[in-house]
Amino acid sequence: MNPSSYKNHSVKKIRLPVIVPAFLLVTVLFFSLASYSALELEKHMAKETFSYIERFKKDFQKFLSLDAELLGGLLHFFGEKSGLQKAFLAQNRNELIEHSKEIFEKIKTDYNITHFYFIGEDQTCFLRAHNPPRFGDTIERFTLKQAVATGKPAYGIELGVLGTFTLRMVQPWRIDGKIVGYIELGKEIEYLTSELSGLLDVGLVFTIFKSHLNKQSWDEGLRMMGTEANWDEFDSFVVTSQSSPRFLERLRDVVSNTQGKQSLYLFEDERDGSQWQAGTTALMDAGNQQVGNVFIFRNVSLEVDLVKQLKAGVLLILVFIGGLMFLFYCRYVKSLETDLHSLYESLDAEIIQRKQVALQYHELSLQYQLILNSAGEGIYGLDLEGNTTFINLAGAKMLGYTSEELTGKHLHSIVHHKKMDGDEYPWDQCPVNKIMHSGEIFSASNEFFWTKDQKPIPIEYLVHPIKENNTIKGAVVLFKDIAERLEKENQLKLAEQQVRQVEKLAGIGRLADGVAHEVLNPLNIISMHVQMLLKKTDQEMEKKPLLKIKNEIKRIGNIVSALSFYSEKESVTIKNISPHLLLEDILVKLDPDIKARSIEIRKFFDPNVPNMDWDAHEMKEAFLSILRNAVEAIQGPGWIEIKTSLLHTKDLDCLKIIFSDSGCGISKEDQDKLFDPFFSTKKDIYGVGMGLPVCLSFVENNHGTVLIDSELGKGTTVTLEFLVQKS
Incomplete structure (x- = not known):
């Protein structure tokens, strides 16, 4: 397909892809609005039903409270009657029956009282005025137990052994300030069904769980009250009262759809087409134990009709607005089609240009990346x-x-x-x-x-x-990484320092050569006369200054002898010798001092270390100076470690000799002056300060370097490095 035909085809097909989604979008929007509105109405309807359930619970308790006040007033009145008091105290049941019979008949007629009890202190029933033949059993009801425990009146609804649900009021019977027993009145609560139903304009069905009933006793109770009911009509409960038989027909559906506390069930009454919404609330006895349920039916026909009308109205609005939008979109899209012809032409040119720019950008990016990575x-x-x-x-x-x-x-x-x-x-x-x-x-x-x-x-x-x-x-x-450059700069600085040190020492050596003869000859004459004087005197006071002169002469001699090492030698004797043999000779020489100070010698000699072309005299003096300093730095038991190793590189090998000790160490301030002539940390006459400068000179003469690392109080490490030419 060529570009022009592609453009014409795209323009012709634009109406359907634009109009259909727009229409669907509007349809979904209005349906969502209708559904949301209907859902809100249904929520409101459910909220109203729940509010009716709450009103029922409050009014139910209110009715019970009012009746309990009435029963309490009657009990107080009966408790004051002397005939009843005398008969009960005498435990004369027949006399008590005579006195209570007329009272019970009157309150039964006037107030629908169905139960009248006289109970002993031990909770044994002394008389049922409503059923005199039955007595002597122990009353186990919660209201009686509460009255016994508190000594105050107690009331509540309780389920009787015959399956009757009764409001009971129990009052302690006090005669002369002493509790002699308890009086109880009871009233069946079936009457509340019709009263609450009329008050709230709802249908009510009261049920009791079969687990709290005995079928035989329940049947007996129904016969006594002259009513009928079907035990097997429902699986887990029986119906005790209802406001209208019409609700029993749908009760099974309501039960299966209202298992949760917040569940409601909506249904239509087929007889008149009315709409009902049903919910449930727990029926609790005086001991706060659920013994059944109350099902509440509310007529919601008006709310349901309103929801239907809303949905129908939204549908009509949708059809009307959808038609208008369809016409609008047809005209609008037609104008778009005429504009798209020119737009496609400009887009083709723009796309071609953008592709060329993108290609150039990609090539430049690759080029820049290549430059960066290179x-x-x-x-x-x-x-x-x-x-x-x-x-x-x-x-x-x-x-x-x-x-x-x-x-x-x-x-x-x-x-x-x-x-x-x-x-x-x-x-x-x-x-x-x-x-x-x-x-x-x-x-x-x-x-x-x-x-x-x-x-x-x-x-x-x-x-x-x-x-x-x-x-x-x-x-x-x-x-960039400048580690290598810094290392070379440091090496250059070190080399320059060593050159300056060698030149300084060489100047000192030349000076020493010139003055050594002139200094030593007078010293020898002075020393000879001092020794003669020492032999002639026996007085300690006279010997003391002479000995001091003798020691100072010896010290001057040591200094002159050390300076003579810096004088230029007329010849150098180079020998191919073993570094290990030289070290062993030095250790033998220092052995008395090593043993005297209890020093442990640790030797780690690399067997691959070759013989070196050295001036044996110079290297022996250098090793001796290093080891003597180590021995003298250890004041008590300690150790000296000597380690040799051969390090390999491509063209050259490196011999490394490391001397470590556990001595007193050297401070940072003194380390910079260790190679200066006449500097010494020793305080005796042997501390001339020429050992390390001489050592440095001899090691450099044999193409080596000296590095010293020390920490005050922790010891010193001296490292000698020599290049070894590969054969």
Whole structure:
């Protein structure tokens, strides 16, 4: 299909796809509105029914309270009659019957009282005025127990053994201030069915659970009251009273649809077409135990008719408005069809142009990405929030991540979140954040980034803000690892220091050569005369200054002898010797001092260490100086460890000899002066301060380096390193 035919086909087909969904949308909208309105009316109808149920419960209790007050007044009146009191106190049942018979007949006629009891203190029935032949049984009803427990009147509805539901009022019978028994009046509550039904304009059905009844006793009770009922009509309950027989016909359906407390059942009475909504509430006895249910039927014909009228009205409105909208859409869509021809033509040109731009953008993106990934330095971009917009492969690899792991993340909180001393480095203090907002270009070389395994790397970086229409949108950061450069700079500084030290020592050596003869000859003469004087005197007071002169002469001699090591030798004797043999010779020489101080020697000699081309005299003196310092640094029992190892590289091997001790250590302030001539931490006359400078000179003469690491109170480690040419 060519473009023009495609456009014409699309325009012709637009009416149906536009009009049908619009019509369906309106239909769904109105149906939803109608359904919502009907649902709200049904909710209101249910709410009204529930309110009627609540009114029934309140009015039911109100009627019971009023009748209980009446019964209580009668009981109080009867309790004051002397004839009843005398007969009860004498326990004369016949006399009590005579006195109570007339009273019961009157209250039965006037107030529908159906039960009249005289009960002993032990809760034994002394007389049923309404049924005199039956007496002597124990009354187990809740109202009586409550009156006994509290000594006050108690009332409530209770289910009798014959299945009758009765309002009972029990009053303690006090004669001369002492409780001698209890009087009880009872009134069947069936009369409430018609009264409450008429008051609330509802239908009522009272039921009792069969689990609380005995069929035989229930049948007997019905015969006594002259009524009839069918025990087997319902499975779990029997009907005790109802306001109208019409409700019994639908009671089974109501029961099956109102199992929950908040359930209602709507049905139509087929005889007159009226609509009824039924609900239920629990029938509780005086002990707050559910013994049955009361089913309440409310006529909702008006509400149901209103819901039907609402649905019909909404349907008519839907048809009318739908027709108007259909006509409107037909005209509106027709005008759209005429506009779409020109729109499609412009869209075709726009699409072709956008595809060309997208292709160019894709090619440029690939080119830029290739450039970024080819760069040897790290490059990443940030938005104004500090989130990474991109990072090249070199930068991600330098930090131990992949580009995907860092893109979109707040890079500062991942790689720049703390300083070298462990302190937190907040984002608002980071120069990158400050420069991004100031718009200036910034560079730094004294910062550290943290890799994925939390190792710091020294970096040098350049921050360049990204601007669009003079508005800062973010920044690009270029960074590189300068650890190797810093290491080379440190090595260069160390080499320069060592050169200056060697030149200084060489100057001292040349000076020593010139003055050694002139100094030693007078010293020898002075020493000889001091010794002669010591032999001639026996006085301790005279010997003391002479001995001090002798020691100082010896110290001067040691200094001159040490200086003579710096004089240039006329010849150097190089031998191929074993470092291990040299070390063993030194240990033998120092053995008396080692044993005297209880020092443990630990030797870890690498068997792969080769013989070295060394000046044996110089290296022996160097080893001796290091080990003597270690021995003298240990004041009590301790240890000295000597470890040799051969490290391999591509072109050269490295011999490493490490001397460690458990001595007193050296302070940080003194470590910078260890190789200065005449500096010594020793306080005796042997502390000339030339041992380590001589050691350094001899090691460097044999192409080695000396490194010292010490901590005051924890010991010292001296490391010698020598390059070994591969054969």
